[in-house]
Amino acid sequence: MKKILVLHGPNLNLLGTRQPEIYGHETLEDINNRLFERAALEGWEIACRQSNHEGQLIDWIQAARLDGTAAIIINPAAYTHTSVAILDALNAFEGTVIEVHLSNVHKRESFRHHSYVSLRADGVIAGLGSQGYHAALEAVMRQPG
Ligand code: CA2
Numbered sequence: 001m002k003k004i005l006v007l008h009g010p011n012l013n014l015l016g017t018r019q020p021e022i023y024g025h026e027t028l029e030d031i032n033n034r035l036f037e038r039a040a041l042e043g044w045e046i047a048c049r050q051s052n053h054e055g056q057l058i059d060w061i062q063a064a065r066l067d068g069t070a071a072i073i074i075n076p077a078a079y080t081h082t083s084v085a086i087l088d089a090l091n092a093f094e095g096t097v098i099e100v101h102l103s104n105v106h107k108r109e110s111f112r113h114h115s116y117v118s119l120r121a122d123g124v125i126a127g128l129g130s131q132g133y134h135a136a137l138e139a140v141m142r143q144p145g
Helices: 030-042 054-066 077-081 084-089 130-141
Strands: 001-007 044-049 071-075 096-101 121-126
Touching: 001 030, 001 054, 001 130, 030 044, 030 130, 054 071, 054 084, 071 130, 096 130, 121 130
Parallel strands: 001 044, 001 071, 071 096, 096 121
Antiparallel strands: none
């Protein structure tokens, strides 16, 4: 079965509990459940994972290189702006990479304007809230091959 990995970075486990004006009211579980249902309808296997630890995210990206994962949809959260290590791990992954941000990072503080992950991402979606994950999923499922 065709596989997609969805990775959520640090603090995204708090979604729906604080700062709803920036990140929305949905919880991470709500988002993951909807992604799972949509992917299953199209016959895709999807794994959604969240970690507050850079090394754990890198381990999951490395595992995806070897288990036939076709695409990674990743919201690296604050690691977007700091992590060369996550960029290096994604550079070693041969499938599609879509970077997603709930908020429009370009409308926020200047330190959020730069993304290391964008140097690798095939597509970048920002500012659409949780819809961004769904747009990424639809794009991945419609890719040829
Ligand atoms: O807009 C996004 O999706 C971000 O990746 C979210 C990160 C932020 O550091 C990036 O610049 C943009 C922060 C995630 C923190 O999530 C929270 C959710 C609810 C309550 C508190 C934090």
